Amino acid sequence: MLNGKAILLGVTGGIAAYKAAELVRCFGKLGASVQVVMTAGAQQFITPLTLQVLSGQPVCTDIFNLDLESEIGHIHVARAAHLVVVAPATANVIAKMAAGIADDYLTTVLLATTAPVLVCPAMNVKMYEHPLTVRNLNTLRDIGVHVLEPGTGYLACKEEGAGRLADLPLIVETVQRLLTLPSLKGKRILVSAGPTWEPFDPVRYIANPSSGRMGYALAAVAARRSAEVHLVSGPTSLPAPAGVHFHRVTTALEMQDAILKLAQDMDAVIMAAAVGDYRPEQVAPQKIKKEESEMTVRLQKNPDILRALGRAKSSARFPILVGFAAETENLDQNATEKLARKNLDFIVANNLTQAGSGFGVDTNQVRIYTREGMREDLPFMSKEEVAEQILDRVEHLMTAAGHEAF
Ligand code: CTP
Numbered sequence: 001m002l003n004g005k006a007i008l009l010g011v012t013g014g015i016a017a018y019k020a021a022e023l024v025r026c027f028g029k030l031g032a033s034v035q036v037v038m039t040a041g042a043q044q045f046i047t048p049l050t051l052q053v054l055s056g057q058p059v060c061t062d063i064f065n066l067d068l069e070s071e072i073g074h075i076h077v078a079r080a081a082h083l084v085v086v087a088p089a090t091a092n093v094i095a096k097m098a099a100g101i102a103d104d105y106l107t108t109v110l111l112a113t114t115a116p117v118l119v120c121p122a123m124n125v126k127m128y129e130h131p132l133t134v135r136n137l138n139t140l141r142d143i144g145v146h147v148l149e150p151g152t153g154y155l156a157c158k159e160e161g162a163g164r165l166a167d168l169p170l171i172v173e174t175v176q177r178l179l180t181l182p183s184l185k186g187k188r189i190l191v192s193a194g195p196t197w198e199p200f201d202p203v204r205y206i207a208n209p210s211s212g213r214m215g216y217a218l219a220a221v222a223a224r225r226s227a228e229v230h231l232v233s234g235p236t237s238l239p240a241p242a243g244v245h246f247h248r249v250t251t252a253l254e255m256q257d258a259i260l261k262l263a264q265d266m267d268a269v270i271m272a273a274a275v276g277d278y279r280p281e282q283v284a285p286q287k288i289k290k291e292e293s294e295m296t297v298r299l300q301k302n303p304d305i306l307r308a309l310g311r312a313k314s315s316a317r318f319p320i321l322v323g324f325a326a327e328t329e330n331l332d333q334n335a336t337e338k339l340a341r342k343n344l345d346f347i348v349a350n351n352l353t354q355a356g357s358g359f360g361v362d363t364n365q366v367r368i369y370t371r372e373g374m375r376e377d378l379p380f381m382s383k384e385e386v387a388e389q390i391l392d393r394v395e396h397l398m399t400a401a402g403h404e405a406f
Pocket of ligand 1: 272274275306307322338
């Protein structure tokens with residue numbers, strides 16, 4: 001979340017300038033205030049009025065504006081920002097930044113600010129690969145400017161290659177990371193997510209409706225706090241969050257293999273996956289034909305991955321183990337039994353029969369049980385907010401002496 005954060009968005013004159021409108025909306029939706037600064041070139045592609053309406057603030061374009069500049073507005077604007085984002089950043093503005101030129105509102109603010117700066121280049125592939133642009137970007141990196149590599153693909157100039165403005169979700173995620181305290185720096189966190197698919201012929205499987213959203217939110221928030229994150233995911237339709245090590249698996253056995261290989265080096269393991277408890281005993285080599293009027297598929301039990309981790313937990317402190325319990329009845333009893341059986345530090349339980357909780361929705365209402373016998377109800381919130389709460393508690397356990405109650 002970006003509540004209380006002030007973002008200065010510098011828009012320069014490339015065809016991707018129209019995407020600035022959506023960026024302003026995204027930052028605003030996350031709670032940030034956005035001050036837009038446009039170059040003369042940018043105004044050829046999108047009007048200041050559009051960005052003014054979307055940001056709810058006057059757009060800065062003219063350093064010699066008598067009204068806005070009566071109190072040296074550009075210095076105030078430069079000081080007020082927690083983060084400056086230049087998106088899209090043309091080869092021209094990158095060159096000016098690297099040379100320290102301040103000949104318009106944006107380049108002046110860029111020299112005057114002490115806030116971190118994120119540059120998102122967008123240009124023709126030949127311009128991007130030109131040795132001067134490469135050198136200029138390296139100069140910016142050397143002085144601590146963050147550069148988000150452009151995407152690769154078909155460009156507006158009808159050439160293929162690197163130069164497309166990075167995808168907006170990636171820009172938003174990078175901005176969130178730059179505005180988040182690196183409280184998990186140096187920590188390694190494994191998160192599992194999604195369902196598993198247990199096949200019984202080459203085209204059919206047994207699964208569950210887990211969307212993976214809770215686990216992906218945990219991975220994204222942990223990465224934002226600068227943890228080294230490993231996300232082991234069953235099949236989902238979600239894109240891998242930026243900056244995480246992504247391990248794609250299909251079955252519970254594959255998930256077990258991936259997790260057991262990684263777990264011993266982790267500071268915390270959070271099992272948000274809805275692991276299939278059973279798998280078909282036989283997997284037919286060819287598609288099963290519907291010849292019989294009935295069909296029986298015999299199932300055998302899958303290993304309980306979290307229980308195995310709980311048994312193997314080598315010290316009283318690490319890795320911290322967090323489980324989930326999705327229940328349709330007897331929440332307290334089932335969750336506390338799982339907590340003890342799997343030797344967890346805490347378990348996050350939710351009631352699947354409650355509207356807006358559990359599988360396939362963006363929200364969740366959970367109850368947390370700790371090994372010390374504490375029980376805490378969290379209010380109804382987004383899965384990303386639940387992820388923040390869970391990781392706050394993981395961090396607390398990492399810093400507390402021993403495992404005290406939070
Ligand atoms: N889990 C696991 N391996 C399994 C099944 C579950 O690691 N084979 C993990 C889940 O990721 C979750 C926790 O154990 O963090 C509890 O999962 P849940 O399905 O609620 O419980 P089960 O132990 O499978 O018990 P039951 O199905 O009887 O409720």
